[in-house]
Amino acid sequence: MYPLITSLFLVPVIVSGLLLILPKSVARILVITSSLVLAALSLYVFINLDGVLYFGVPHYVNDLVAVADIVLLVYFGWIALRRRSWQVGLMTVLQFGGLLYLLKILPADHSLQFMVDKLSAFMFLLINVISGIIAIYSLRYIDEEQCSSFRKKHFLSILFWFIAVMNLVVSSNNLEYFFLFFELTTLASFLLIGFRKDELSVKNALTALWMNQVGGVAILAAIFFIIYNGYGEATFSNLLAHASASGIMLPLALLSVAALIKGAQLPFSKWLLGAMVAPTPVSALLHSSTMVKIAPFIILRLSPALKDTPVATVVIALTGFVFVAAAISALSQDNFKRILAYSTIALLALMIMMAAVGTPVTIVAALVLILFHGMSKCLLFLNAGILERVFHLKQSSDMDRLGESGPFTSLVITIGFMSLLLPPFGAFIGKWLSIETLGALATDKKLLGALVIVAVAGGGAVLSPALF
Amino acid sequence: MGLLIARTGDHDKIRFEKTGLVYAGTMYVLLGLIILSVLGLPLLLTGYFVPVTSQIAGMPVAVVMDGWNMHIGAMKLPMVPLLIALFLLPVTIITALFIRFKNVDRVKEYMCGEK
DSSP, X not given: OHHXXXXXXXXXXXXXXXHHHSOHXXXXXXXXXXXXXXXXXXXXHHHHOOSOEEEOOOHHHHHHHHHHHHHHHHHHHHHHHHHTOHHHHHHHHHHHHHHHHHHHHSOSOOXXXXXXXXXXXXXXXXXXXXXXXXXXXXXXXXXXXXXXXXXXXHHHHHHHHHHHHHHHHTXXXXXXXXXXXHHHHHHHHHHHHGGGOSHHHHXXXXXXXXXXXXXXXXXXXXXXXXXHTTOOSOBHHHHHHTTTOXXXXXXXXXXXXXXXXXXXXXXXXXXXXXXXXXOHHHHHIIIIIXXXXXXXXXXXXXXXXXXXXXXXXXXHHHHHHHHHHHHHHXXXXXXXXXXXXXXXXXXXXXXXXXXXXXXXXXXXXXXXXXXXXXXXXXXXXXXXXXXXXXXXXXXXXXXXXXXXXOHHHHHHHHHHHHHHHSTTSHHHHHHHHHHHHHHHHHHHOHHHHHHHHIIIIIIHHHHHHHHO | OHHHHOOOSSOOSOOOOOOOHHHHHHHHHHHHHHHHHHHTHHHHIIIIIHHHHHHHHTSOOOEEEETXXXXXXXXXXXXXXXXXXXXXXXXXXXXHHHOOOTTOOOOOOOOTTOO
């Protein structure tokens, strides 16, 4: 099993490198075959993985991770100077200071840096299948983009590098490693959002960068408090082992903040909305199907420790509000991709909420939503690209009578929206399980139930126009 | 969705557009995955979601079929309405796309030049 899991990290990295040098025709074959291989590998891992697989890496890899952290932050600092972004600069200084301090106090020898369990395998399957489809779709989409042939290769290369980073994020046990991979996803979103290099793309890429860097600062602070409070190594497994300790609340809260930022929850939703300027495969890859799923993944990973804590109560109340506020905001949008972005924020809120409640049924609901939302949103986003490229349509109000000029496309969009709303599709099942469980929650835990109901019914309706 | 499937009546024959192999192929794969996952939902629940949940929650999650109802923990999922929905939804879309009504007013309301 270990070589197969390692292949999920190495194959996309190798493909990413090869795509930069191979000719177009060979690159196309490589993208298709490697997408199929990665999907097959992740399916095999999911079926055959029993229990939890912990594994460590040689000592020198720890040093490499520390160096990579520093190099990454130096790059962020260079971006801050080049683009004159004080927010990126401030976040980079905070991260740099925090990292240097942590490197002094962290134990010299880490063990068991990686942890692969059923949740990781579940995420492998989602990441590799959905990202593979998006990579194949990108072959044509990016071919039609107005840019140099090297930049087209570069785009596909970043996609595969991103797949590798995502596979690493969901396998990390050590929080220092997790910080690096979390920040590498941030870097990927910065590069991909700013791909078109126009003024708006660069501005929105910088917004995505500094907002996600806040999440990185929260992870570093969580590592600090785990070590400061004497709970040993900063790992997810160690955190769960000390779940009942009172001093663990702060690290849990900080990691939840990182999750909420990555999941574009209020007040950090702006980066996801701005990301819609990127090429459509990027919107599908980073901002609907895979990257934002790090948010519910973190909460699910921490779920046994979070359950029934004040941190969980705050997360539930906040996401309850965001769920309705973002859904209402989606109604007021005309741009097709912005409608999808708002509905993503709303559904991510629901997934995080269900993961934070932490009962077996709500965890099932969260997983069902993660999978089906990933497939449906991927379908809709890729269709947004087809609408843009084939029919030259961007606004939903211009799609009047698309049924005549593009019956297949309108059929697919209709099924895509239905699959997010109606029975018997999985997203409906997930929402239905959520509502049933929240009903029980409101009966059993009156204060939390009242908070959720007030947030959902009152706050959402009244505040959403002001906030968005 | 209403706007999408609205028709003027100028084109009574349905002609599916050609978007190309890559675009159409990825759409077919995703549609296939969504439909397969709906059809195989009981299997997915028991073989995909429940093992993950059991490991996260640290306790087994019971998924039991009781006649036409599926019980997930304390929750009951009625399968009959879901199967009816699975049949009705495509019928609704196909009806909207293919069936044309004769001798009905198909003119859109006049909006004084405004869209």
